[in-house]
Amino acid sequence: MIKKIFTKGSKLYSIINNVCPRCQLSEFWPKNNPYKNIFVKNGGDIGHCKNCNLKYEIEVGFWYGAMYVSYFLSILTALISWFFLSFFFNKIELSSQYIIISTILIVSFPIIYFYSRLLWINIYISFRQ
Numbered sequence: 001m002i003k004k005i006f007t008k009g010s011k012l013y014s015i016i017n018n019v020c021p022r023c024q025l026s027e028f029w030p031k032n033n034p035y036k037n038i039f040v041k042n043g044g045d046i047g048h049c050k051n052c053n054l055k056y057e058i059e060v061g062f063w064y065g066a067m068y069v070s071y072f073l074s075i076l077t078a079l080i081s082w083f084f085l086s087f088f089f090n091k092i093e094l095s096s097q098y099i100i101i102s103t104i105l106i107v108s109f110p111i112i113y114f115y116s117r118l119l120w121i122n123i124y125i126s127f128r129q
């Protein structure tokens with residue numbers, strides 16, 4: 001059961017391995033490292049699949065939806081950070097918490113950006129052989 005979630009054909013496989021949601025053979029982002037994808041050529045347009053020719057930007061403004069996924073992931077990151085801060089450092093000041101959580105969010109932004117687009121496109125496009 002758990003093995004089936006991570007094997008080829010599942011949406012999680014596409015998200016974790018950075019592959020096209022339809023054919024799962026060619027990469028989605030040009031690089032697997034989120035920090036190397038920050039400045040993608042063509043102003044953030046990641047183009048189409050080199051294997052099945054799926055255009056990743058399904059319609060104009062498609063990536064605006066990924067912004068909401070990014071917002072959700074940012075809130076989740078901030079909450080988890082806050083939880084760990086208050087659990088392990090229970091005498092930490094509020095201003096220090098703000099600075100630490102803000103730093104974590106800024107540093108993790110490329111990762112959040114990377115996964116928000118992968119999550120968003122996987123909602124709409126399913127695996128097809």
Ligand SMILES: [Zn+2]
Binds near residue numbers: 020049051053
């Ligand atoms: Zn493809």
